[in-house]
Amino acid sequence: MDLLPDRVAWYVVGPLIGLFVAGMFALANKPLGASGAYVQTIAAIRRRASEPWRAWYFAGILIGAVLASALQGKLQLRSGYELMLDLWSLPTVVVVLALAGVVMGYGARMAGGCTSGHGLCGTSARSVASFASTATFMSVAIGVTFTLHWLTGGRL
Amino acid sequence: MKLVGLFFGIAFGFLIALGGLNEYEVIHNMLLLEDFQPYLIMGSAVAVAAPPLWLLERRGFTTPFAGRMSPGRSQVERHHIVGSAIFGTGWAMAGTCPAPALAMTGSGAMLGLVVVGGMFAGLMARDYAETRSGVGLADLDLGMRTAPKVGAEI
Numbered sequence: 001m002d003l004l005p006d007r008v009a010w011y012v013v014g015p016l017i018g019l020f021v022a023g024m025f026a027l028a029n030k031p032l033g034a035s036g037a038y039v040q041t042i043a044a045i046r047r048r049a050s051e052p053w054r055a056w057y058f059a060g061i062l063i064g065a066v067l068a069s070a071l072q073g074k075l076q077l078r079s080g081y082e083l084m085l086d087l088w089s090l091p092t093v094v095v096v097l098a099l100a101g102v103v104m105g106y107g108a109r110m111a112g113g114c115t116s117g118h119g120l121c122g123t124s125a126r127s128v129a130s131f132a133s134t135a136t137f138m139s140v141a142i143g144v145t146f147t148l149h150w151l152t153g154g155r156l
Numbered sequence: 157m158k159l160v161g162l163f164f165g166i167a168f169g170f171l172i173a174l175g176g177l178n179e180y181e182v183i184h185n186m187l188l189l190e191d192f193q194p195y196l197i198m199g200s201a202v203a204v205a206a207p208p209l210w211l212l213e214r215r216g217f218t219t220p221f222a223g224r225m226s227p228g229r230s231q232v233e234r235h236h237i238v239g240s241a242i243f244g245t246g247w248a249m250a251g252t253c254p255a256p257a258l259a260m261t262g263s264g265a266m267l268g269l270v271v272v273g274g275m276f277a278g279l280m281a282r283d284y285a286e287t288r289s290g291v292g293l294a295d296l297d298l299g300m301r302t303a304p305k306v307g308a309e310i
Contacts, residue, residue: 006176010196013175017197018204020167025209028157028221031228032164034255038279053161060165061255065262067166068173080265081180081251094270097250101257101274102281104246108254109282111239112230115253116168118240119198124205125227132232133240140244145187148248156184 002073021120031125033117034061035108087155111137157221169259178259178268180251187248246278 024032030051040054049055069075079085084093108114111133113122119137122130148156175197176182185191209227217225230236247253250271252260257275260268 004174007182007193008174010175010193011200013171014197014200015204017168017171018201020164020171021201022205022208024164025205025219025227026212026217026225027160027219029219029225029227030222032168034253034258035275035279037165038254038275039283042276042280053157056158056161057165057168058258060162060167061169061172061258062165062262063162064166064169064171065173065178065259066169068170068259069263072173074173075264077264077266079267080260080263081267083181083184093267097267097270098274098277100246100249101271101276102246102278103274104243104250104253104271105275105278105280106282107239107242107244107246107278108275109239109279111236111243114243114255115198115247116255120201120205121227122229124202125209125229126206127227127229129230129232129236133236136237136240137244137247140241141187141248142189144245144248145184149188 004068004071006072006074017120018124021124025121025125031113031117031121032057033113033121034058035105035114035117037061038105039109083156087152107137160221168255169262172256172259173263178252178256178263178265180260180265183247183253183256184251187251 021032024030036051037054037058040049040051041058043049044052044055066075079093081093081097084096088096104114108117111118113119113130113133115137118127118130118133123134172178175193177194177197182191182194186194213225213227219225243253250257252268252271254275257268257271261272
């Protein structure tokens with residue numbers, strides 16, 4: 001199927017995301033944070049989740065992405081990191097990505113949120129910690145990306 | 157609340173994939189300052205969400221699930237800055253973050269699973285470190301701790 005374009009314009013996607021961010025605060029005073037969903041998913045597996053709905057939220061993100069990708073005609077098995085695989089072997093890429101995941105998880109837990117929790121929700125609710133966190137991870141990520149770009153001679 | 161969570165997850169995952177935010181190259185180009193769509197998506201989401209939140213809170217709106225509306229807020233502490241700097245490093249390496257990595261996996265990109273697995277490990281490692289040191293646990297944010305303090309934080 002190819003009912004939806006690969007990338008729908010920002011002025012459609014962004015405001016809709018905003019409605020859901022506001023909606024979850026209005027329904028239950030909760031930030032729609034993804035790292036919190038990971039934590040609660042582990043907790044749910046261990047049968048000690050304090051917020052079980054976040055595990056459902058976690059599952060929902062996967063389902064929603066499957067649906068959208070199917071409608072975009074993009075649902076197919078692939079690596080997702082073709083650019084990186086042009087540069088490094090598969091085992092190297094796996095190690096880099098696993099390490100990146102660990103670093104992200106550790107940092108998000110320490111900061112109390114990630115791009116969604118702090119970047120979208122906390123900023124919408126005008127939390128000072130979220131403005132500071134968002135400014136920090138944005139500038140660090142841009143700096144690290146430019147460093148990677150330079151280190152790989154512009155191939156990444 | 158479980159169905160609400162599921163519904164919001166489906167909507168969020170759908171929108172992330174619709175915006176192409178689940179593609180490594182989109183986020184990589186965003187962070188190379190070559191693609192501004194992701195910034196516009198984030199900015200317009202906040203621009204749409206912030207005014208109604210402000211208004212509802214001012215009016216003393218009562219939420220269906222959790223009493224009077226009062227989004228959690230916190231002051232900046234060291235762990236926010238250090239944690240976000242660590243997070244930003246991983247974000248740049250993987251070209252994806254927690255929700256988009258799930259959406260990436262959902263679209264069939266199998267290496268997304270490696271990132272997701274790594275994140276589980278990293279989150280658990282930090283949890284373990286905090287439990288052992290006895291520092292922070294209840295004070296850290298997102299209302300995802302077992303014992304949120306009054307006016308649970310963001």
